[in-house]
Amino acid sequence: MACGDRCDDGTGQLGPGRERAVDGGQVCLTVLGGFDLSVGGTTVTVSTGAQRLLAYTALCCRGAVPRALVAGALWPDTAERCAYASLRSALTRLPAAGRRVLEVGPAELRLADGVEVDIRGARTLAGEILAPRATLGRLALGLTAVEDLSADLLPGWYDDWTLLEAESWRRLRIHALEALAGAFVGAGRFPEAVAAAGAAVRADPLRESSQTCLIRAHLAEGNAGEALRDVECYERRLRAELGMPAPARLRRLVAVAAYGGAAGRDS
Known part of the structure; x- marks a missing residue:
């Protein structure tokens, strides 16, 4: 038997000599925007069961984790013996x-x-963006940072553990994107501010604070019409999904910026 095939010794342990069967190179596991495993820049094909095992270990395991916990989390609706067998099978097929x-x-x-x-x-x-006294100059951030914070975690995966991790990441990245948008506005970097706020809105289209960030970014750039269109779009979405109007303060924000408040008083 080749070294690369010596994965399961009956207990699910990886067999000796496994490193010799693998080409060298950095091992990278991607879970943002979808699952991907690569070694030295080359994508490796992995079965669905192995994907779940690797993703769970990377996301939910802080240090060494008992096999029973892993098996129970990945196969929660099966008997314990069957869950253990499924874990051994996933390890073997890696x-x-x-x-x-x-x-x-x-x-x-x-x-x-x-x-x-x-x-x-x-x-x-x-975390660096949200840290007290964080500054754009110190962190040297740009559109790459916006891109890094824009992807959902394992979209299309619906295991309970995946959904919990995905929601935790969504909340964290929205806060970071909103903070980043405000920092870009303060630095006069308006295209980047719009990009960051827009990413926050896409992550949660009903979130008022993200919508406010986007409107402020448009207004800072001098695009009151764009800001008003966003307010109207937000209003339509709120009425369609929640049956409620948009907060009047968003329209007032645009009116004050565009007309010095006159339009807001007239309305």
Whole structure:
């Protein structure tokens, strides 16, 4: 049997010599915008079950985690024995590159050292933006930062653990995007401010604070008409989805900027 095939020794442990069966290169696990595993820049094909195992380990495991916890989380609707069997099967079917992602012991597993996971860098970026006294100059941020904060976590995945992690990431990135939009406005970098606020709105189209950021960015750039169109679009969405009107303060915000408040008083 080749080294690359020696994954399961009956307990689900990775067999010896596995590193020799894998080409070198940085191992990167992508969970933002969809799942992807690559080694040295080359995408590795992974089965659906293995994808779930690798993604769960990267997102939900802080250090070594008992196999029972992993099996129960990934196969919650099956008997314990069947869940263990499914976990062993997923480990066995991991390709050689996939085995580099995990360190597997008799009773626990963990993410291997040196594996790059995109969500970790994105969370760090969000934390830096939201840190007290953070400044654009110190962080040297631009449109790349907006892009890094714009992707959903594992869209189309509906496991309970995935939805919880996705919602946590959505809230964090929206706060970071709103803060980033405000910082860009303050620095006079209006296209980037619009991009950041727009990404926040796309993450949650009904969120008033994100919509306000976008309107302020348009107004700061001198585009009152664009701001008014966004207000009207927001009003239509609120009425259609929640049956409620948009806050009058959003229209007043546009009126004050465009007409010095006269239009707001006339209305």
